[in-house]
Amino acid sequence: MKHHLLDLLKTAVAALRRDGALPDDPAISVALERTRDAQHGDFSSNIAMLLAKSAKTKPRDVAQLIVAQMPATSDVVQKIEIAGPGFINFYLTSQAYFSIVESILEAGEAYGRSTVGNGRHVMVEFVSANPNGPLHVGHGRGAAYGATVADLLAAAGFRVHREYYINDAGRQM
Secondary structure (H helix, E strand, O other): OHHHHHHHHHHHHHHHHHOOOOOOOOOOOOOOEEOOOHHHOOEEEOHHHHHHHHHOOOHHHHHHHHHHHOOOOOOOEEEEEEEOOOEEEEEEOHHHHHHHHHHHHHHHHHOOOOOOOOOOEEEEEEOOOOOOOOOOHHHHHHHHHHHHHHHHHHHOOOEEEEEEOOOOOOOOO
């Protein structure tokens, strides 16, 4: 959802820069954050306040230009408001919250997987219980953490080699 809203903002700002309504300042990038208070929408951007100085105009005026460049209707955005000194607040539709479910169901077990690891090899070594002492909860926790880290790396596209040590010679086994 955040990517969709960022795309809307970036497209609007790019169009305004292309038309000369806003200066082309590459040092300023579009940012979008979750709001702390639901009364201010679901997401908020301060891009108008960042662009106001280089545009030599008020942040609210810049915000109005940006909002005017955005599509009037959207499946995910219920409304867009300008608040305070120039925050652009986005209110999402109820459908927006459920749209991800369809994507998850379509992707199945592949949902959330990535290719960021690009097949690179990594080794995760975990669980090495002390053979001279009794087993305790920490050994189980180490096994769970190690297995989870290895699974996350595999889901991120790494080729994971797991070194899982089992001490079957000590008195605790």
